[in-house]
Amino acid sequence: MSAETHTGSKSVMTPFNIVAGIIIAAGLVVTVLRFTGGLGAVTNLDDNNPWGIWIGFDLLCGVALAAGGYTTSAACYIFGLKRYHSAVRPAILTAFLGYALVVFALHYDVGRPWRLPYPIFVQQGYTSLLFEVGLCVFLYLTVLFLEFLPVPFEWLKKTKVRNILVKATLALTIFGVVLSTLHQSSLGALYTIAPSKLHPLWYSAYLPVFFFVSSIAAGLSMVIFEGTLSHKYLHRMMDQEYQRHHDVVVLGFARACSFVLFGYFMIKVIGVAYDNTWHYLATGYGTWFLIEMLVFVALPCFLYAVGARDKNTKLIKWTAVLTVLGIVFNRFNISLIAYNYHLPSSERYFPHIMEIIISVFIVTIGVVIFRFISTRMPIFYEHPLYKSDH
16 A cells, blocks of 8 residues: 555645644744743742642543553454454554653653753653653553654555564563553552542552553553544555455454453452541542542443443443543642642632643653554555565
8 A cells, every 4th residue: 555645646735734733833832931930930839739730631631541562562463362463553653642641741741851861861750650650651662662663664665673572572562561560550650649638538558459450441442532533534544354354353352351341340249348537538639539430430331341241332432432521620639639638728729821822732742643654654554575474
């Protein structure tokens, strides 16, 4: 398939490009304000709320939703489920861009961003959870980069280098799964050091387990969600092999996600029972907690099961949207809404409009780069020179 055939004569002034251009221009203006005026010029952060939406959304949600990389590659290369092979490259690309943009976003949030590499290369804090998270993200981003490299090398027809990297796929996948297990759970462990600040319904010694298990559901749902959008807007780039396996991936991941969400629901109930926080369910925060559990965990668990049983891909795709929103809802609850719950409303954090602009700006950059790569390189189709390799 020739990418040039599909991209050569298309107008640059499309609705997507215009909207993306406006968002990126606004993001660049706020970027200048952030790095010339400091955090106080563009954020509502203070001593009570040193972490805001750039941690709650850009980092916690970004890492969870990028989990499709390790879940898909593990299913294909470790568990031998080759029928999901067509979903590996889009998932790896999404994960690589997701983690790269998480690191990019951290430069906005760190007071002295030029010192971001210090914990890895200059002064390690071996007893800090943040060091463990940073080290794992750094190593996993490197792994994702190596897993993605065969794509541009196929595009550039650099066969020798490409073949060396392909032979390392299994080792990279195993390494990536180990690193993902560590840092997905460590992000949850970060909040176990603040027991007096996080509401008891969300605080638990099991937070690392909650974060890791929910990341699997997030990754599987994100692959379905991203695949649905790609199928609609990048259909011209997909070969028959990818299209033939699309519904197989959707049904298989929906079945797996239903089991994962059921397990996640049960361990959350065990967490409430272990901490004996049942009485909080009768409060306002309890209602909020029940909405999260019933609407964004139990309901998609049931809908995924029904969709997989009836082979109803439309229902599954809408359920994937609900699950992705549920993961965002959960991470916002832990990092923003249920955090500092004891403070009066006047001292609670709400993101500044410029913080929101930066988050939208970063997501837009990710979409633009994904679109650029997938319309030029073999993401949704197999390169003709390497078809026999899979």
